Amino acid sequence: MDRPLDWIAITDHAEYMGVAQQIREASPECLASPTCKGWYEAYKTSPAAGTKAAIAAVVGMGTGKAEFDASNLVASAWAHATAATEKWNRPGVFTTLHGFEWTSAPGGKNMHRTVIFRDNIDRVKQTVPYSLFDSENPADLWKYMDAYAQKTGGSVLAIPHNPNLSVGIMFTAETFEGKPMDRAYAEARGSYEPLIEVTQVKGDSETHPFLSPTDEFADFERYWTVNFGQQAPDPDSVLAGSHVRSAYKLGLELEAKLGANPYQAGMIGGSDNHTGVISEREDNFFGEFANGLPSPDRWKNPLLMKKDGTPLVQVWQEQAAGLGGVWARENTREAIWDALKRKEVYATTGDRPVVRVFAGWDFAPTDLERSDFAANGYAHGVPMGGNLMKAPTGKQPAFMVHATRDPVGPNLDRIQIIKGWVGKDGKAQERIFDVAVSGGRKIGLDGRCKTSVGSTVDVANATYSNSIGATTLSAYWKDPAFDASQHAFYYVRVIQIPAPRWTAYDQKRFGIKMADNVQMTVTDRAYTSPIWYTPAK
Numbered sequence: 001m002d003r004p005l006d007w008i009a010i011t012d013h014a015e016y017m018g019v020a021q022q023i024r025e026a027s028p029e030c031l032a033s034p035t036c037k038g039w040y041e042a043y044k045t046s047p048a049a050g051t052k053a054a055i056a057a058v059v060g061m062g063t064g065k066a067e068f069d070a071s072n073l074v075a076s077a078w079a080h081a082t083a084a085t086e087k088w089n090r091p092g093v094f095t096t097l098h099g100f101e102w103t104s105a106p107g108g109k110n111m112h113r114t115v116i117f118r119d120n121i122d123r124v125k126q127t128v129p130y131s132l133f134d135s136e137n138p139a140d141l142w143k144y145m146d147a148y149a150q151k152t153g154g155s156v157l158a159i160p161h162n163p164n165l166s167v168g169i170m171f172t173a174e175t176f177e178g179k180p181m182d183r184a185y186a187e188a189r190g191s192y193e194p195l196i197e198v199t200q201v202k203g204d205s206e207t208h209p210f211l212s213p214t215d216e217f218a219d220f221e222r223y224w225t226v227n228f229g230q231q232a233p234d235p236d237s238v239l240a241g242s243h244v245r246s247a248y249k250l251g252l253e254l255e256a257k258l259g260a261n262p263y264q265a266g267m268i269g270g271s272d273n274h275t276g277v278i279s280e281r282e283d284n285f286f287g288e289f290a291n292g293l294p295s296p297d298r299w300k301n302p303l304l305m306k307k308d309g310t311p312l313v314q315v316w317q318e319q320a321a322g323l324g325g326v327w328a329r330e331n332t333r334e335a336i337w338d339a340l341k342r343k344e345v346y347a348t349t350g351d352r353p354v355v356r357v358f359a360g361w362d363f364a365p366t367d368l369e370r371s372d373f374a375a376n377g378y379a380h381g382v383p384m385g386g387n388l389m390k391a392p393t394g395k396q397p398a399f400m401v402h403a404t405r406d407p408v409g410p411n412l413d414r415i416q417i418i419k420g421w422v423g424k425d426g427k428a429q430e431r432i433f434d435v436a437v438s439g440g441r442k443i444g445l446d447g448r449c450k451t452s453v454g455s456t457v458d459v460a461n462a463t464y465s466n467s468i469g470a471t472t473l474s475a476y477w478k479d480p481a482f483d484a485s486q487h488a489f490y491y492v493r494v495i496q497i498p499a500p501r502w503t504a505y506d507q508k509r510f511g512i513k514m515a516d517n518v519q520m521t522v523t524d525r526a527y528t529s530p531i532w533y534t535p536a537k
Contacts, residue, residue: 001279003352003408007326007336008278009097010085011114014129016070017100018077033068048290066133078128086121091332100129101161104136109169112161113141114197114270118337119154126152137176139185142192157341159195160265162272163247164205164223168238171247171263173254186260195340196265198244198347198527199322200272201288202303206493206527207245215432217495220523221319221349248530249420249428252487255534256422266343266385266529267491269322280350282522283462285320285502292318296510299503299518316518320502321349325526327356327383343385346492346528351409356402357384357492359531361391363398365476373402384492385529390536391484397533401435401475403494403526410496410524411469413438413453417477421488435477438470447480455498459520462500462508469497484535491530498523 022030023040030036042049082098089096097116104111117124130144138158145156163170173181198205204221212218240246244267251263271278275293277286287293291301292315302311303318327344328335339345346355356374360381370376377400382388388397405412415436422428433447441451456465479490501522507514514520 002281002284004094005278006331007095007097009099009114009116010081011099011101011116012077012081013101013103014074014131015066015103015133017074017129018080019070019073021077022073027073029070029072035067071128074131075128079125082121082124089333092330095331095333095336097333097337098124102130102141102158103132104138104141105132106136106169107167109167110162110165111136111138111170113138113158113193114161115141115145115156115158116337116340117154117156118334118341119152119156120333123152123154138193139176139188142188145192155337155341157195157337158193159197159268159270160193161197161270162200162202162205163196163244164203164242166242168241171241171243171250173250181254181258181262183258183260186254186258186262189262190260190264194265194343195268195345195529196244196247196263197270197322198267199269199319199349201318201321202272203317203319204321204349205243206267207243208239210239211243211246212430217493217523217525220525221321223313223317245418245420245430248489248491249430252420252422252428252489253426255487256426261532264387264530264532266340266345267347267527268324268340268345268529269347269349270324271322280320280323282320282350282500282502282524283505285318285505287315288318291315294506294509296506296512299506299514316503316514319349319522321524323348323350323352325352325355343529344383346384346526348526349522349524351406351496351524351526353406353409353412353494353496353526354402354404355492355494355526355528357399357528357531358382359386359388359397359399359490361388361395361397363400363476368400368402368474368476373400382531384531387532387534389534391482391533395484396478396480396482397490397531399435399475399477399479399490399531401477401492402472403436403474403492404472405470405496410464410499411438411466411471412473413469413495413497413523414449415473415475416493416495417475418491418493419479419488421483421486423486431481433477435475436473438473439468453497455521457498457500457504457521459500459504460508462504464497464499466497486533487535488533489530490533492526492528494526496524 085096099116102113203223209218247263251261255261299316301315303313306312325346326339328339358377358381417433420430434449437449443449498521504520
C-alpha cells in the first residue's frame with residue numbers, strides 16, 4: 001500500500017475459520033477428519049492444489065452442510081483473530097474493528113453478511129462467529145446478534161455483501177422462507193442491517209443498464225451472467241433483487257404499504273480481498289485470490305468456472321475496489337461504529353475523494369460557502385444517511401454537496417443526485433440530476449449535462465492527465481419535482497474522469513497484449529448513503 005488506511009475490519013469467513021493454518025500445521029483436529037486430512041495431503045504434495053481444494057469447499061457451501069466438525073478450530077481461530085485485532089488498535093491513529101463474514105449461499109446465491117462489532121475483546125471473546133452451518137436464514141443471524149447483545153451488553157451490526165451475485169434474492173418483498181414481508185420483519189432488517197456493501201472486488205452493485213436504461217454511467221464493472229452456483233440468471237426476474245438502487249425503490253414501496261422500510265440502508269465499499277494484501281488502487285492491484293496476484297498471465301485466469309471446466313468469469317473482470325468513508329468525530333472504534341450504524345458513510349470504487357452532503361428545508365445558496373459548513377448542516381438539516389420528515393408547507397428539500405478529488409487521483413467529472421420516489425400508482429420511479437459539472441459545461445433544463453468530459457487516457461502507456469475535470473465541485477440544489485406526499489430517497493454519485501484500469505497497468509508493466517474484450521479504462525466514482533424523505537402519516 002502506498003498510503004495507510006484509517007480503519008479496517010478483517011472479516012474472515014466463519015465457516016472453517018482457521019482451516020488454512022490448521023492444514024499447514026497438520027493439527028490433530030484437521031487430521032481427525034478425512035476431508036481435512038485430504039486437504040492436508042494435497043497441500044503437502046502441492047500447496048496450490050491443497051488451497052484450491054479448500055477454496056472449492058468454501059465456495060461450494062451452498063449446501064449448508066459442513067464437510068467436518070470445525071467448531072474447535074473456529075474457536076481457536078477466533079481467539080487468534082480477536083487478539084490480533086485488539087493488539088493493533090491505535091485509538092486516534094488506526095482503528096481496528098472485530099468482525100467476521102457469515103457465508104449463507106443457498107443454491108450458490110450469495111446472501112453473505114459481514115458482521116461488525118462495536119466492542120473490545122472483553123466482550124467479543126464471549127462469542128464465536130455464527131456460521132452458515134448454524135443456519136442459512138438471515139433472521140437466525142439476527143437472533144444470534146440479539147443474543148450477543150443481551151449476554152454482553154455490546155453492539156453489533158450486519159452488512160449485506162456483494163448482492164450482485166445473489167441472483168435476485170438479496171432484496172425482495174418476502175422473507176427468506178418466501179412469506180410476504182410484514183412490518184415486524186421490515187423493521188428488523190432495517191435495524192440489524194443499516195448498511196449495504198455496494199462495491200467491491202467482485203463487481204459493482206449500484207444499478208444495471210437493464211434496470212436503469214437512461215443512466216449512461218450504469219454499465220460499470222458489472223457481472224452480467226453469474227452467481228456462485230454458476231447459473232445464468234434471467235435479467236427480467238433477478239437483477240432488481242441484486243442491485244442497490246432497485247432495493248431502495250422497493251423499500252419505498254414496502255414502506256408505503258407496511259409503514260416500515262427494510263432497505264433504508266446506507267452504502268459502503270469493501271475490498272473482499274482474500275490474499276492478505278489490501279490494495280485497491282488501479283496501479284497497484286493484487287487481486288482477490290492467489291491466482292489474481294500480479295503476473296503476466298493473471299488476467300486470463302478463471303475466477304469462476306463452468307461445469308465443463310471453461311472460465312465463466314476471469315480475473316480481468318475483478319475491479320480494484322472498494323473503500324468505505326465514514327464521517328466520525330474521532331478515529332476510534334466507538335465513533336466509527338456509531339457512524340456506520342447511523343449510515344453517515346459513503347463508498348468509493350478505490351480512490352479517496354472526500355464527499356459531504358446535507359439536506360434541509362431552509363438552506364440558502366450562500367450556506368454552501370460558510371466557514372462553518374458542517375456545523376450549520378447538522379444544526380439545520382441532516383447528513384448522508386439521515387431522514388427528512390414531513391415537509392413544511394410550500395418547502396422543497398435543499399441539498400448542499402461538496403466533493404474534493406483524491407489528492408493523488410483523477411479529477412472530478414460531475415456530481416449527480418439520484419432520486420427515487422413512489423408515484424401516485426404506488427410504483428417506484430427514478431431520475432438522475434446533474435447538479436455540478438466541470439469544465440464550464442452546461443446543465444440543461446431537464447437537469448442533465450449531455451456533454452462528455454472526454455478522456456485523456458493513453459492506454460499504451462497506462463497514463464492519464466488531470467488537464468480535464470475539476471479538483472473540487474460543489475452544488476446547491478432543490479428538487480424541482482418535489483411532492484410532499486411522496487416517499488423519496490436522494491443519494492449523491494460523484495463521477496471521476498476516465499483513468500487507466502488495472503488491466504492497462506498490467507499490460508504496460510509486463511509488456512503483454514490482452515484480448516480485445518478486456519476493459520482498459522475505468523470511470524471510478526463515489527456513492528453516498530441516501531437521505532430519505534418520509535411524508536406525514
